[in-house]
Amino acid sequence: MLEIQNLTKRFGGLSAVHDxxxxxxxxxxxxxxxxxxxxxxxxxxxxxxxxxxxSGKIVFDGKDVTGLRADQVAQLGVSRTFQATTLFERASVLDNLIVGHRLRTKSGLMDVLLNTRRLKEEERICRVKAQEALDFVGLSHVSHRIAADISQEERKRVAFALALATEPKMLLLDEPAGGVNPEETVGIAELIQKLVKHGMTVCLIEHKMDMIMNLADKIMVLNYGEKIAEGTPAQIRSNPIVIEAYLGSENAAA
Known part of the structure; x- marks a missing residue:
């Protein structure tokens, strides 16, 4: 699904990602x-x-996407969440999702000015798709609530729904369980597994090691911008380089 080759990003003299x-x-x-x-x-x-x-190369689903803009990559099927979920706070949760689905619509300014049939049909489809995304992440009960009034855990689920609204093949999840309690973390992990069961590929950044070790099929470990290890959770847990750089003996033995 995703092939990364010798990827490097330098900011001045600093290599944030190296080879x-x-x-x-x-x-x-x-x-x-x-x-x-x-x-x-x-x-x-x-x-x-x-x-x-x-420098380097990024190939997604057989297509070279190196250097494409974010909207072009999203059109090809890559969607992402962020550590902090930014919403239109005074809009409803459903309306936030409808905006997200606009990536897949074709109507332009003339359609809006003329209130065309295409615009009306796309608005109907956007609403249906947004509701489906909320149903999938378990948030049907908050669809008409103002976004400012929902909990942190619900915001995390809205982030998933926003990503799903773009109809992705791959989801990039940046700390999806950040700021939620252990019980809610279990629910987030179950939602990630549900995504994969429904045909999606997931790549996530996360600091909660218990969650990662029980969830991931494959783990890559970065340190100072370089890959220091990759493998299954068992392989990573027992890797002496990873233990020294990140996990520590207590986590490694868990």
């Missing part, structure tokens, strides 16, 4: 871990087209 090569399989859960400042979010920004690489 990373890795592949992520379709319909799998792939995790990226590492200390703060290891280059994880920069790596996501490169994949999603938010920033261009200095």
């Amino acid at each position: 990373i090569s890795i592949s992520f399989e379709k319909n799998k859960i792939n995790a990226i871990i590492g200390p703060n400042g290891a280059g994880k979010t920069t790596f996501f920004n490169l994949i999603s087209g938010a920033i261009p690489p200095t």
